[in-house]
Amino acid sequence: MTLLSRDLTIGVVGAGVMGSGIAQVLAVAGYKTVCCDIDEQALTQGREHVTTGRYGLDRAVEREKLTSEEAASALSRLQFTTDLDLVAASDLVIEAVPENIDLKINIFRDLDQRAPQATILASNTSGLSINKIAAATSRPELVVGWHWASPAPVMALAEIIRTPTTSESTIATVSEVAQACGKNPVVVNDFPEVWGFVANRIYFAMIAEANQVVADGVATKDQVDQIMVDCFRWPAGPFGMVRGATKGWS
Ligand SMILES: NC(=O)c1ccc[n+]([C@@H]2O[C@H](COP(=O)([O-])OP(=O)(O)OC[C@H]3O[C@@H](n4cnc5c(N)ncnc54)[C@H](O)[C@@H]3O)[C@@H](O)[C@H]2O)c1
Known part of the structure; x- marks a missing residue:
């Protein structure tokens, strides 16, 4: 069985x-x-x-x-x-x-x-x-x-x-x-040296870079989101993804 x-x-x-x-x-x-x-x-x-x-x-x-x-x-x-x-x-x-x-x-x-x-x-x-x-x-x-x-x-x-x-x-x-x-x-x-497997390693790397782009004054959060949606056909940009993951997807 x-x-x-x-x-x-x-x-x-x-x-x-x-x-x-x-x-x-x-x-x-x-x-x-x-x-x-x-x-x-x-x-x-x-x-x-x-x-x-x-x-x-x-x-x-x-x-x-x-x-x-x-x-x-x-x-x-x-x-x-x-x-x-x-x-x-x-x-x-x-x-x-x-x-x-x-x-x-x-x-x-x-x-x-x-x-x-x-x-x-x-x-x-x-x-x-x-x-x-x-x-x-x-x-x-x-x-x-x-x-x-x-x-x-x-x-x-x-x-x-x-x-x-x-x-x-x-x-x-x-x-x-x-x-x-x-x-x-x-x-x-499994790769014990690093926290995360595939989804979270890539997600957090992307969020870190998106935050850095904003901190460097290159673009606003909304601009980053729009660019990533338009360029890669993502359903949401990095900041939209954080909102969805923490507050629920509308
Ligand atoms: N929340 C997410 O979006 C998400 C997504 C994927 C994976 N995870 C992972 O799932 C796990 C749980 O996350 P969560 O968000 O459900 O946490 P949570 O805090 O909502 O729930 C954890 C539950 O475990 C109970 N608990 C604590 N010690 C216990 C014990 N000894 N025996 C039985 N129950 C015990 C707590 O009372 C609590 O109800 C974590 O490892 C987290 O990283 C979370």
């Missing part, structure tokens, strides 16, 4: 912006999903994001992306809990806690001790070393990066990050699940 047989369980650690969105996508794709957080209020908010949030199930029904039956069925597959053991018992666990290497290493150590031997452990880190996280476990071949973009229910990104020890079957399974979620998996290599 592969993870594509939708009877299997996927766990998500962290019910914040990313964790709740990821859990929603997995449940909509047909996976039994359990999402945990240490904070009861985060769990309540996470459930609200999934149901009544801007990218939640109610809006998806209003916009005819899902039928009300599909939304109800997805919700019935999704459980929120404070119990890490329920998440650790899954076949695949996706970690989405704050971007702090010590916190992530502790959680992976903990999951490694609690989870069945075959459980795959994935991190949604934006750019921390997957190799360092994998080295904290006794199963580095089952540790992989799976970087999502926000909002998870909308964005197609599935940056799958492999380390020298990640097994082919781990990559294949996670890529298949990403595809089943309607995402476009692209497998890239």
Whole structure:
């Protein structure tokens, strides 16, 4: 049985912006999903994001992306809990806690001790070393990066990050699940010396240069945006992208 047989369980650690969105996508794709957080209020908010949030199930029904039956069925597959053991018992666990290497290493150590031997452990880190996280476990071949973009229910990104020890079957399974979620998996290599993989390294380099152009008095922010849209057919310029990424796309 592969993870594509939708009877299997996927766990998500962290019910914040990313964790709740990821859990929603997995449940909509047909996976039994359990999402945990240490904070009861985060769990309540996470459930609200999934149901009544801007990218939640109610809006998806209003916009005819899902039928009300599909939304109800997805919700019935999704459980929120404070119990890490329920998440650790899954076949695949996706970690989405704050971007702090010590916190992530502790959680992976903990999951490694609690989870069945075959459980795959994935991190949604934006750019921390997957190799360092994998080295904290006794199963580095089952540790992989799976970087999502926000909002998870909308964005197609599935940056799958492999380390020298990640097994082919781990990559294949996670890529298949990403595809089943309607995402476009692209497998890239971990590079521990630098924060970020592909999307964030290039994004932040571009933002830094755009800021420098403005600081040098070459152009205003609006001019930079207009030039980049006109020259490269980008949907938004660098400053427009920052606005969209932080305040939502209109
Ligand atoms: N926000 C984004 O746009 C975005 C995009 C891609 C990747 N990421 C990455 O996703 C990860 C999560 O980001 P976020 O924006 O969802 O953060 P967030 O702060 O919204 O959510 C993190 C959640 O983790 C919970 N948490 C903390 N410690 C925990 C523990 N020990 N066990 C269980 N839950 C715990 C917190 O209570 C919180 O609810 C980060 O690594 C971030 O870099 C974020």
